[in-house]
Amino acid sequence: MPIAHRSAIGTNSLKADVVIGAADYHFIETKLLPQNCRRYSDKYWEKRIMAPSCLLYYVGLDKKLEGVLHHSLFFDSDFEIHGKEIYTSKQWPVDPLFYVCTPSVTDETVAPAGQENMFFLIPVATGLQGDTEELRERYFEKILDRFEKYTGQNIKGSIIYKRSYSVSDFIHDYNSFKGNAYGLANTLMQTANLKPACRSIKIKNLFYTGQLTVPGPGVPPSLISGEVVAKEATKYYG
Numbered sequence: 001m002p003i004a005h006r007s008a009i010g011t012n013s014l015k016a017d018v019v020i021g022a023a024d025y026h027f028i029e030t031k032l033l034p035q036n037c038r039r040y041s042d043k044y045w046e047k048r049i050m051a052p053s054c055l056l057y058y059v060g061l062d063k064k065l066e067g068v069l070h071h072s073l074f075f076d077s078d079f080e081i082h083g084k085e086i087y088t089s090k091q092w093p094v095d096p097l098f099y100v101c102t103p104s105v106t107d108e109t110v111a112p113a114g115q116e117n118m119f120f121l122i123p124v125a126t127g128l129q130g131d132t133e134e135l136r137e138r139y140f141e142k143i144l145d146r147f148e149k150y151t152g153q154n155i156k157g158s159i160i161y162k163r164s165y166s167v168s169d170f171i172h173d174y175n176s177f178k179g180n181a182y183g184l185a186n187t188l189m190q191t192a193n194l195k196p197a198c199r200s201i202k203i204k205n206l207f208y209t210g211q212l213t214v215p216g217p218g219v220p221p222s223l224i225s226g227e228v229v230a231k232e233a234t235k236y237y238g
C-alpha cells in the first residue's frame with residue numbers, strides 16, 4: 001500500500017515512500033521480490049509448520065432443520081488419527097472430524113424464510129495434492145451421512161445450493177502458501193520474534209502485515225498486526 005506521494009515511474013511501477021504487504025508473506029517474498037531482496041530462503045519456508053488448511057462446503061437447504069445449533073462440532077471419529085493426518089503424515093484424512101455452522105438458526109437475515117444456510121468445514125493438511133471434484137464429492141457424502149445419522153434428518157434431498165472450496169482455491173484465489181487457511185501453526189519456535197518479521201531488512205521501507213507475521217493467525221491478531229505495522233511505518237516515515 002503506497003502512502004504519501006505517489007507517482008508513476010513506469011507502466012508497471014509505482015514510486016512509494018512506504019510499502020505495506022498485506023497479502024501472503026511467502027508470496028510477496030518469493031513471487032513479487034527479486035531474489036536479492038528476499039530475507040528468507042526456500043529452506044526456511046519449507047521448515048515452517050503450517051496451521052491446517054480446510055475443505056469447505058457452502059450449502060443452502062430448501063427447508064429448516066430441527067434441533068440443530070449454530071455451531072456443531074463432530075468429534076465422532078478419532079481425533080488423534082485426524083491430527084496425525086494433518087501434521088505428521090500430511091495426507092487426506094480417512095475419517096475426519098468436522099465442524100458445521102448453521103448461522104440461519106440464529107440470524108434470519110442470512111437465508112430466505114423457511115430455508116437454511118450452512119457450511120461444513122473439514123480441517124486438512126496444507127500442501128495436499130489431488131484436490132479434485134471427485135475427492136471433494138466423496139468427503140461431502142461421508143460427512144453428510146454422519147450428519148444425517150446424528151440429526152435423524154434427511155438433508156441430501158433438500159440441497160438447493162452447494163459450493164466447495166479447498167487447498168487449490170486458497171492457492172488460486174489468495175496466493176496462500178501451500179494453500180494454508182490459518183497461517184503458521186502456533187508452536188513455541190514460531191512465536192513472537194521467531195515469526196517472519198514485519199519489516200524487511202533488505203528494503204527499508206517495506207513492511208509486512210497479516211497472519212504470517214506478528215502477532216499471528218486469526219482475525220484479531222491480523223488486525224493488531226495492521227496496527228503494529230502502521231505505527232512502525234509512521235515511525236519510519238516520520
Ligand SMILES: Cc1cc2nc3c(=O)[nH]c(=O)nc-3n(C[C@H](O)[C@H](O)[C@H](O)COP(=O)(O)OP(=O)(O)OC[C@H]3O[C@@H](n4cnc5c(N)ncnc54)[C@H](O)[C@@H]3O)c2cc1C
Pocket residue numbers: 022023024054056121173174175181182183209210211212217218219220222
Ligand atoms: C474458513 C476459515 C475460517 C476462519 N475462522 C476464523 C475464526 O473463526 N476466527 C478467527 O479469528 N480467524 C478465523 N480464520 C482465520 C482468519 O480469517 C485469518 O487469520 C485472517 O483473515 C488473516 O488475515 P490477513 O489479513 O493476513 O489475510 P487475508 O484476510 O487473507 O487478506 C489478504 C488479502 O490480500 C489479498 N491478496 C492476495 N494476493 C494479492 C495480490 N497479489 N495483490 C493484491 N492483493 C492480494 C487477498 O485477496 C486478501 O484480500 C478463518 C479462516 C478461514 C479460511
